[in-house]
Amino acid sequence: MTTIAQHIATTTPARQYYRVKDAARVLGVPPRTLYHLVEHEQIPYRRLGTVILLPAAWVEREPTMPVKRR
Secondary structure, X not given: OOOHHHHHHHHOOOOOEEEHHHHHHHHOXXXXXXXXXXXXXXXXXXXXXXXXXXXXXXXXXXXOOOOOOO
């Protein structure tokens, strides 16, 4: 018997790229920070027309920012 998680893992392909907004959410930083790093070529990226894509391997490898307490 297979679980739902196993079924989803086998039917959905692994993500290869993140858009800047999605990567910012994963990393816990403002999108503008990632745009700035792309402008200065400090992080790996691909450009598809006007869309900037960040490799999933890089996004998932980078440590996330700690959540600020209020």
